[in-house]
Amino acid sequence: MSDFLQQMAQSSRARVPVSVSADADTVVHPLILNGFDLIAEVKLSAPSAGVLCAPDDPMAAVVAQAKAYAAGGAAAISVLTEPSRFGGSLAHLRAVARAVDVPVMRKDFLVSPVQVHEARIAGASGVLLILAILDDSVLEACLEVARGYGMFVLLEAFDGPQLDRAARYVGPGVLLGLNCRDLRTLDVVPERLTALGSRFPAGAVRVAESGLYTPADAATVAGCGYALALVGSALMTSEDPAGAVAQMVTAGRMEGARCVSV
Numbered sequence: 001m002s003d004f005l006q007q008m009a010q011s012s013r014a015r016v017p018v019s020v021s022a023d024a025d026t027v028v029h030p031l032i033l034n035g036f037d038l039i040a041e042v043k044l045s046a047p048s049a050g051v052l053c054a055p056d057d058p059m060a061a062v063v064a065q066a067k068a069y070a071a072g073g074a075a076a077i078s079v080l081t082e083p084s085r086f087g088g089s090l091a092h093l094r095a096v097a098r099a100v101d102v103p104v105m106r107k108d109f110l111v112s113p114v115q116v117h118e119a120r121i122a123g124a125s126g127v128l129l130i131l132a133i134l135d136d137s138v139l140e141a142c143l144e145v146a147r148g149y150g151m152f153v154l155l156e157a158f159d160g161p162q163l164d165r166a167a168r169y170v171g172p173g174v175l176l177g178l179n180c181r182d183l184r185t186l187d188v189v190p191e192r193l194t195a196l197g198s199r200f201p202a203g204a205v206r207v208a209e210s211g212l213y214t215p216a217d218a219a220t221v222a223g224c225g226y227a228l229a230l231v232g233s234a235l236m237t238s239e240d241p242a243g244a245v246a247q248m249v250t251a252g253r254m255e256g257a258r259c260v261s262v
Contacts, residue, residue: 036252041232044087072245097123167201215251
């Protein structure tokens with residue numbers, strides 16, 4: 001595990017609640033896919049890019065951004081809840097889940113199944129689980145909680161061996177993402193998305209993560225067999241996030257249709 005992931009996992013452990021007892025007051029929205037789709041991400045900052053958005057009213061800005069994503073046709077919205085490096089919070093997740101009618105995913109460095117319960121209570125319809133920081137027993141416990149709620153899970157891998165390990169978990173309600181970020185430098189290496197495409201286990205719903213900024217990038221990964229892309233920084237800095245989402249989705253679907261017809 002990289003130093004960065006170790007730091008994030010340690011920080012997450014300090015945020016694990018002792019227990020959760022309240023019920024969610026929002027429904028679980030199903031993740032509906034239509035050939036090629038976007039998981040559009042809301043985050044105020046990122047370690048690799050610094051501050052992405054510094055609004056006077058962060059909560060209002062987060063909600064407005066999420067509504068724009070939904071209007072642009074995002075299949076799901078990822079909300080960062082990590083506070084120390086990404087400017088996120090569970091309050092952002094709660095607000096977004098109540099403001100849109102598409103599934104909302106909690107993105108964080110989850111280390112306990114209790115945090116999956118916490119995500120659902122806050123309104124999440126899905127969660128990100130990072131293979132590199134979870135051993136099999138904790139990962140299986142987190143998946144069991146998510147399945148019990150009917151939530152989708154995005155398993156995140158960073159390399160070939162992690163994609164191999166994920167094979168046993170591929171199934172209904174589970175997406176498998178490849179993050180092309182180099183965790184030593186935090187630089188993105190987009191070539192990994194194509195180079196490791198053959199390492200995905202059979203039947204996996206592939207998600208391309210990091211390094212996607214333009215409609216052409218969306219078309220490239222769609223042509224390589226990815227069903228979704230997770231896009232954050234490019235959308236957070238766009239003057240027209242709804243339009244940016246729509247253009248990336250359209251480009252991905254056009255390329256996917258072209259590949260099928262060929």
